[in-house]
Amino acid sequence: MLTLPCPNCGAPVTFRSPALPNRVCGHCRSMLVRSDGGVGIVGIEAALPFDVSPIQLGTRGRFDRRAFEVIGRVRWSWDDGSWNEWLCLFEGGVHGWLGEAMGDFMMTFERPLADAGSAELDRIARGSPAIPGRKVELDGEELTIADAREVACIAAEGELPFTALPDWRIYSVDLKAASGRAASLQREGDEAWFYDGRYVKLAELAPTGLRAIEGWQMPRYG
Amino acid sequence: MAEAAAPQPAAKAVSCPNCGGTVTLRAAGYSVTVACEYCASILDVSQPEVQLVTRYNERATRLAIPLGTRGTLDGTEWEVVGWMARDDSGYAWQEFLLFNPYHGYRWLIEQRGGWSLGEQLTRTPEGAWGGLKVDGERYTPFFADGTARVTDVVGEFYWRVKRGDSVRTDDWVRPGAMLSREADDHEVSWSRSRYLSTPAVAGAFGVPAHTKAWPPLPHQPSPALPFVKAGIVIALLAVAALILGAVVMGGGRTLWQGSVTIASDGRDQQAIVGPIELTRPWQRVRVVADVPALSNGWVDLGYTLVDRKNQASFTASKAAERYSGRDSDGDWTEGDRSATADFATLPAGTYDLVVDYKGNNWIDPSRPPSNFWDLNANEPAPDWRRSGAFAPQIDLRVVSRGGAGGGVFFLMLVLLLIPLGIGLLIHAHFESARRAESDFAAQGDDD
Numbered sequence: 001m002l003t004l005p006c007p008n009c010g011a012p013v014t015f016r017s018p019a020l021p022n023r024v025c026g027h028c029r030s031m032l033v034r035s036d037g038g039v040g041i042v043g044i045e046a047a048l049p050f051d052v053s054p055i056q057l058g059t060r061g062r063f064d065r066r067a068f069e070v071i072g073r074v075r076w077s078w079d080d081g082s083w084n085e086w087l088c089l090f091e092g093g094v095h096g097w098l099g100e101a102m103g104d105f106m107m108t109f110e111r112p113l114a115d116a117g118s119a120e121l122d123r124i125a126r127g128s129p130a131i132p133g134r135k136v137e138l139d140g141e142e143l144t145i146a147d148a149r150e151v152a153c154i155a156a157e158g159e160l161p162f163t164a165l166p167d168w169r170i171y172s173v174d175l176k177a178a179s180g181r182a183a184s185l186q187r188e189g190d191e192a193w194f195y196d197g198r199y200v201k202l203a204e205l206a207p208t209g210l211r212a213i214e215g216w217q218m219p220r221y222g
Numbered sequence: 223m224a225e226a227a228a229p230q231p232a233a234k235a236v237s238c239p240n241c242g243g244t245v246t247l248r249a250a251g252y253s254v255t256v257a258c259e260y261c262a263s264i265l266d267v268s269q270p271e272v273q274l275v276t277r278y279n280e281r282a283t284r285l286a287i288p289l290g291t292r293g294t295l296d297g298t299e300w301e302v303v304g305w306m307a308r309d310d311s312g313y314a315w316q317e318f319l320l321f322n323p324y325h326g327y328r329w330l331i332e333q334r335g336g337w338s339l340g341e342q343l344t345r346t347p348e349g350a351w352g353g354l355k356v357d358g359e360r361y362t363p364f365f366a367d368g369t370a371r372v373t374d375v376v377g378e379f380y381w382r383v384k385r386g387d388s389v390r391t392d393d394w395v396r397p398g399a400m401l402s403r404e405a406d407d408h409e410v411s412w413s414r415s416r417y418l419s420t421p422a423v424a425g426a427f428g429v430p431a432h433t434k435a436w437p438p439l440p441h442q443p444s445p446a447l448p449f450v451k452a453g454i455v456i457a458l459l460a461v462a463a464l465i466l467g468a469v470v471m472g473g474g475r476t477l478w479q480g481s482v483t484i485a486s487d488g489r490d491q492q493a494i495v496g497p498i499e500l501t502r503p504w505q506r507v508r509v510v511a512d513v514p515a516l517s518n519g520w521v522d523l524g525y526t527l528v529d530r531k532n533q534a535s536f537t538a539s540k541a542a543e544r545y546s547g548r549d550s551d552g553d554w555t556e557g558d559r560s561a562t563a564d565f566a567t568l569p570a571g572t573y574d575l576v577v578d579y580k581g582n583n584w585i586d587p588s589r590p591p592s593n594f595w596d597l598n599a600n601e602p603a604p605d606w607r608r609s610g611a612f613a614p615q616i617d618l619r620v621v622s623r624g625g626a627g628g629g630v631f632f633l634m635l636v637l638l639l640i641p642l643g644i645g646l647l648i649h650a651h652f653e654s655a656r657r658a659e660s661d662f663a664a665q666g667d668d669d
Contacts, residue, residue: 051251103326178346199344
């Protein structure tokens with residue numbers, strides 16, 4: 001845990017983990033990067049558009065019996081809408097992403113592509129287009145490519161493992177299995193990241209510290 | 223860090239680029255398309271700048287449940303944010319999109335006055351014996367190769383929607399729930415809808431409460447089924463109880479057999495016979511008396527079973543009577559030479575049977591009175607008690623009997639089966655009307 005003044009506005013900013021070198025200043029929206037040499041400014045984050053997500057920075061919950069706290073968010077858009085990826089910091093320093101789209105949630109964790117051992121995913125990572133409907137075998141389970149398209153970052157907040165500035169564009173492929181497993185592959189140039197996990201219900205995360213939304217009864221879990 | 227919790231506003235207003243009307247976004251951040259509730263134009267709200275997609279200048283359809291209406295189903299409050307009318311070659315229905323920021327989306331679906339609550343599935347059903355399985359529940363095919371077309375739309379949606387959009391549909395059902403697959407060229411999605419009682423929807427959203435879907439919805443549970451199921455369980459239990467009763471109370475068995483003699487002078491007689499052993503906890507006992515010589519007369523028969531141990535006594539009586547004669551219609555006979563007397567539930571014990579009896583003769587009043595010129599005047603009137611070579615006998619047989627006699631058993635069965643049968647008929651009528659719409663309906667009821 002490291003707390004410093006924002007090099008732009010002087011407001012205190014906290015970095016919780018060396019694995020999460022980026023953070024957006026909550027006061028002036030500067031995108032900051034922490035390095036051995038100190039904290040630098042790499043850009044200005046956009047304001048998040050209005051939404052009625054029940055999640056907010058500080059929301060806590062449990063996934064597979066491990067406690068987490070939401071500490072960051074990237075909002076992405078594509079041709080037909082936009083969605084949130086909430087960064088969850090787990091006990092022990094691991095982080096996962098709570099994806100929120102169309103009122104559904106999924107929790108995924110980054111995983112080395114080599115470890116996934118899928119020839120089809122390797123091809124996509126190297127630049128081949130992903131074809132929706134095509135099957136991909138992963139750990140003996142059959143997944144289907146549900147979607148593949150270019151997405152763009154709209155805005156971000158809190159702490160992040162990477163720099164996510166407005167108009168950052170990547171190629172994103174979503175995969176689903178009959179079991180409720182969900183995975184995604186993200187590609188930028190010749191770099192690719194793979195995330196694996198499953199759909200979850202908000203209730204099963206037993207979240208606390210949800211965002212209060214005017215006129216709606218906040219559910220109590222746990 | 224959680225910023226101090228001033229509640230987030232729930233809605234955002236945008237203005238329609240066509241008619242200028244104020245359109246409320248109730249699911250901001252999720253919604254992609256809005257059909258203006260004033261002019262019906264389709265707007266794109268996925269970007270900060272609202273774009274006009276399709277211009278309409280008509281008054282938007284008045285909805286049975288207006289946008290913004292809230293209602294509580296199964297303890298969760300929902301707000302109506304969108305509405306679509308859909309049609310599959312004349313088979314029309316409407317879908318209200320419900321939203322709760324903490325619970326996501328649901329569909330409130332209405333067809334023919336029947337209601338269902340639909341939910342998008344994040345899993346794909348597994349195949350199971352010609353049907354499908356989700357959450358351990360089995361579904362059977364109902365509709366196949368349908369095309370669902372959007373015919374009208376109002377309000378906001380989390381995807382791009384417009385009139386004329388169509389998807390290929392297949393549906394599977396089980397009582398109370400339907401599983402639907404919708405596919406376009408890009409995507410396959412699965413949803414499950416559960417049947418809702420009309421009063422529940424009426425209570426939540428103020429729709430008319432008295433509508434009744436007929437023919438029934440594909441997944442509507444038969445109203446007679448709980449009754450029929452309960453009826454079958456009750457009937458099985460009752461039959462088991464009757465059988466158990468019969469076992470406990472014993473089957474038919476001869477306990478004692480013998481004869482007593484009838485005096486020719488018709489005096490009161492008494493015979494004590496036995497012992498009669500009753501071994502089961504409870505049993506019914508029958509005494510059958512047979513008087514082979516009986517003719518134009520009767521035998522009064524009174525029985526008392528006396529428990530040797532505690533002198534408890536049980537009585538029953540039944541006379542045997544037999545008459546015959548000749549009249550203008552020819553020979554006639556009446557009555558029976560044997561008589562049956564029953565004792566209801568008797569406890570176990572060793573009994574004596576006390577038989578009180580009396581043989582009686584009957585003089586036929588139609589027989590001409592004897593007079594002095596009658597050649598037969600000296601002939602005595604016939605008397606069965608003394609006409610034979612030996613004194614007449616009563617053959618007695620004491621038997622124990624089953625719990626409920628055949629007749630009672632049958633009556634109970636009928637009483638159980640009549641309402642069950644009526645329930646089954648109602649059920650069959652409902653099911654055949656329900657199944658008639660299916661693409662998988664049996665050939666016979668396909669018309």
